Amino acid sequence: xxxxxxxxxxxxxxxxxxxxxxxxxxxxxxxxxxxxxxxxxxxxxxxxxxxxxxxxxxxxxxxxxxxxxxxxxxxxxxxxxxxxxxxxxxxxxxxxxxxxxxxxxxxxxxxxxxxxxxxxxxxxxxxxxxxxxxxxxxxxxxxxxxxxxxxxxxxxxxxxxxxxxxxxxxxxxxxxxxxxxxxxxxxxxxxxxxxxxxxxxxxxxxxxxxxxxxxxxxxxxxxxxxxxxxxxxxxxxxxxxxxxxxxxxxxxxxxxxxxxxxxxxxxxxxxxxxxxxxxxxxxxxxxxxxxxxxxxxxxxxxxxxxxxxxxxxxxxxxxxxxxxxxxxxxxxxxxxxxxxxxxxxxxxxxxxxxxxxxxxxxxxxxxxxxxxxxxxxxxxxxxxxx
Numbered sequence: 001x002x003x004x005x006x007x008x009x010x011x012x013x014x015x016x017x018x019x020x021x022x023x024x025x026x027x028x029x030x031x032x033x034x035x036x037x038x039x040x041x042x043x044x045x046x047x048x049x050x051x052x053x054x055x056x057x058x059x060x061x062x063x064x065x066x067x068x069x070x071x072x073x074x075x076x077x078x079x080x081x082x083x084x085x086x087x088x089x090x091x092x093x094x095x096x097x098x099x100x101x102x103x104x105x106x107x108x109x110x111x112x113x114x115x116x117x118x119x120x121x122x123x124x125x126x127x128x129x130x131x132x133x134x135x136x137x138x139x140x141x142x143x144x145x146x147x148x149x150x151x152x153x154x155x156x157x158x159x160x161x162x163x164x165x166x167x168x169x170x171x172x173x174x175x176x177x178x179x180x181x182x183x184x185x186x187x188x189x190x191x192x193x194x195x196x197x198x199x200x201x202x203x204x205x206x207x208x209x210x211x212x213x214x215x216x217x218x219x220x221x222x223x224x225x226x227x228x229x230x231x232x233x234x235x236x237x238x239x240x241x242x243x244x245x246x247x248x249x250x251x252x253x254x255x256x257x258x259x260x261x262x263x264x265x266x267x268x269x270x271x272x273x274x275x276x277x278x279x280x281x282x283x284x285x286x287x288x289x290x291x292x293x294x295x296x297x298x299x300x301x302x303x304x305x306x307x308x309x310x311x312x313x314x315x316x317x318x319x320x321x322x323x324x325x326x327x328x329x330x331x332x333x334x335x336x337x338x339x340x341x342x343x344x345x346x347x348x349x350x351x352x353x354x355x356x357x358x359x360x361x362x363x364x365x366x367x368x369x370x371x372x373x374x375x376x377x378x379x380x381x382x383x384x385x386x
Contacts (some may be wrong), residue, residue, distance in 0.1 A: 075319065088300070090225070105293045147264040151260055300318055
């Protein structure tokens with residue numbers, strides 16, 4: 001990995017970007033402080049608004065590990081966070097920002113369900129093939145949605161943050177309409193599709209929880225993502241294009257292409273996460289069932305600093321917070337609104353401390369001073385020659 005910077009003469013100097021032990025500790029310390037502050041905020045909220053503080057505290061922090069059911073469900077929720085977090089990491093690595101994760105996860109889940117239901121209706125017997133085709137269709141759908149924002153950025157210079165968010169909002173409304181109307185199960189009171197046979201689901205490994213063998217495939221996918229980003233020319237060009245488009249152009253890298261491809265990959269992985277949720281847990285698409293996964297994936301990727309391997313503990317942390325929130329809400333007088341506020345505070349604190357660093361602007365004022373000093377020195381050196 002290299003970094004590039006513009007010098008006063010107009011040439012570009014390339015130097016290796018090495019992570020020293022000191023800088024690694026500084027990044028880790030900031031992240032740990034953000035996580036600690038998040039947990040402290042949760043404790044304070046429970047103290048102020050819960051009538052049974054100690055019971056709520058136990059429900060939030062201890063119950064997720066209390067038995068196989070709670071622990072397995074916590075790990076099960078970490079699976080889509082790892083996959084969607086990997087999608088967010090691919091976008092961040094190229095300095096693109098995909099805010100369309102919510103809609104992409106939702107659409108991927110619906111497409112995977114519809115494809116599997118269609119295959120069942122036609123008498124398909126090979127469950128493995130049906131799952132693979134359904135997940136591929138889901139990923140293709142998410143890739144198209146993400147690629148749409150990428151093409152808008154490439155052709156019309158539309159900011160991908162705005163276009164991906166608006167496209168996601170549109171997709172959510174379309175999926176809600178389909179679940180409430182054309183694709184609704186007429187025999188159900190829920191706004192949901194028909195339920196797939198249990199044979200279509202992934203094999204469970206910690207019954208009666210929802211944890212399935214998908215966690216192993218997800219870990220392999222994370223390792224593959226690490227390999228692609230760090231050990232392939234595609235990953236190198238993607239990072240270089242994101243870090244310095246001018247240097248990428250000098251090196252013969254088509255920066256416009258890397259405005260589209262990372263968003264395609266990001267959208268595909270988000271949609272794949274939605275499909276995995278269907279075959280792991282739900283076996284049908286329920287209106288609003290995936291709300292929050294796309295946003296949590298952003299925080300997961302930021303905590304991991306776009307490192308695919310670090311996505312695993314990061315996703316586990318967010319899954320733990322989700323499990324604790326649900327446990328406190330169901331087992332005590334903690335309201336849904338209080339849980340939502342706690343989760344929003346966690347998201348805010350983490351993104352506020354890690355987002356600038358992820359995009360290399362955490363020392364923007366120092367960089368500005370350095371550039372000003374460099375320009376002044378260049379003018380001073382040129383003065384006697386004129």
